[in-house]
Structures are given as C-alpha cells and as structure tokens.
Amino acid sequence: MTRPEAVLSSEPAFKITKPIPRKLTPAQLKRTLTNKRCKTLIGKSDQLSKLGARVYMVIEVNSRYHVYSSESSESWPPTEASLERNYPVPIRYRPQNTQSQCPMENGALEEEEEEERTPSP
Structure with a gap:
C-alpha cells in the first residue's frame, strides 16, 4: 500500500492498545487505599468547615501524622x-x-x- 492509499484507508495506521494494568502488591494496595481514604477524610472535613463546623482531625499512618484543622486559634482544638x-x-x-x-x-x-x-x- 502506498502512502496516499494508507490515508484513504478506513483502518488506522497504528493500533491503539490499552495499557495493561499492573497488579499491585498487597503493601502497595494498602498504601494506595490509605492515601485515598486520608485525602477523602480531609476533603470531607474541609467541606464541613465550609458549612460552619469547626473541625480538627488527626490521622496516624505508619508513625506519620496527618493533621487537619479548620481554624488556627489558641482555643482550638x-x-x-x-x-x-x-x-x-x-x-x-x-x-x-x-x-x-x-x-x-x-x-x-x-x-x-x-x-x-x-x-x-
């Protein structure tokens, strides 16, 4: 097939393939789910604070603290x-x-x- 014929052809010049999803190890899966849940909780806490709630939340994962505070004052939390x-x-x-x-x-x-x-x- 010559070059102009390839352009007129209904078939694409190259085939698009979906990437093969790789399997996560149990440790990677746990870390991914933990990070996702932390982000979700922090996002929900932020939404609550925008509705007028005062929110303070501490999450500890693998000796690392994730702290969310809707306000910074001496009396809070x-x-x-x-x-x-x-x-x-x-x-x-x-x-x-x-x-x-x-x-x-x-x-x-x-x-x-x-x-x-x-x-x-």
Whole structure:
C-alpha cells in the first residue's frame, strides 16, 4: 500500500492498545487505599468547615501524622478537660458504634450517652 492509499484507508495506521494494568502488591494496595481514604477524610472535613463546623482531625499512618484543622486559634482544638466540662455531652465515635451510616439509627450512641450520664454504683 502506498502512502496516499494508507490515508484513504478506513483502518488506522497504528493500533491503539490499552495499557495493561499492573497488579499491585498487597503493601502497595494498602498504601494506595490509605492515601485515598486520608485525602477523602480531609476533603470531607474541609467541606464541613465550609458549612460552619469547626473541625480538627488527626490521622496516624505508619508513625506519620496527618493533621487537619479548620481554624488556627489558641482555643482550638478543645482540650480533653474542656470536653468533659462541656454541655451537652460530646458524642464520641468509636469503631464499635459506627457500623451503620448514622449511628443514632442503631441506638449505640444513645446507650453510651446514658451510661456516661448515670453515676455508677
């Protein structure tokens, strides 16, 4: 086929191939997912702060801290002592009570708050 015939041909002069996806090792996959989740959490925290919430978040991965703070002031983030004195009582999220999308649906937080308010015998 001569040069002008190649231009008139319906077939492309070269074939475009998709890159072959390489398999990630388990360590690479874990690192990739961790970085993605950190970026997502920081992005969501930023969105919350734009809606008026004050946000402070610390993520530790492999001895490295990722810290997000929606504001920089002496009073932020609150100390543990100021949280204990705060009313209404702070809602604390732990892995065991974040199973559903909204923890209030399964009553896990309500039960925990009642336990914190009632004095132990």
